[in-house]
Amino acid sequence: MPARIYKPAxxxxxxxxxxxxxxLLEFEQESPREIEPLMGWTSSGDTRQQLRxxxxxxxxxxxxxEREGIPYRVEEPTESRRRTMSYADNFKFNRTQPWTH
Incomplete structure (x- = not known):
């Protein structure tokens, strides 16, 4: 069962x-989940899926x-651009768009 190594968003x-x-290192699902007939809950016998x-x-x-012999795949994170804007910029004199309610 392969593991997934990633940096969460x-x-x-x-x-x-x-x-x-x-x-994070997470194990992927090895067997499909089953629906419990009485209550309708989903269950799985795969306990490695609960491990993070x-x-x-x-x-x-x-x-x-590699030390434990676990096959893995690495997902590189995508860097998001943060728009830095202060609250005071909402009220500045030279706004590019008019301020409306």
């Missing part, structure tokens, strides 16, 4: 960069996967 409700600096390992660097994650 920030969530939509997150303004800072917390929890986006570490690299965190590493400070990509090299540490790769070294761990």
């Amino acid at each position: 920030k969530s939509a409700t997150q303004s800072g960069l917390a929890r986006t600096k570490l690299w 390992l965190r590493f400070d660097t990509k090299e540490e994650a790769i070294a761990y996967a």
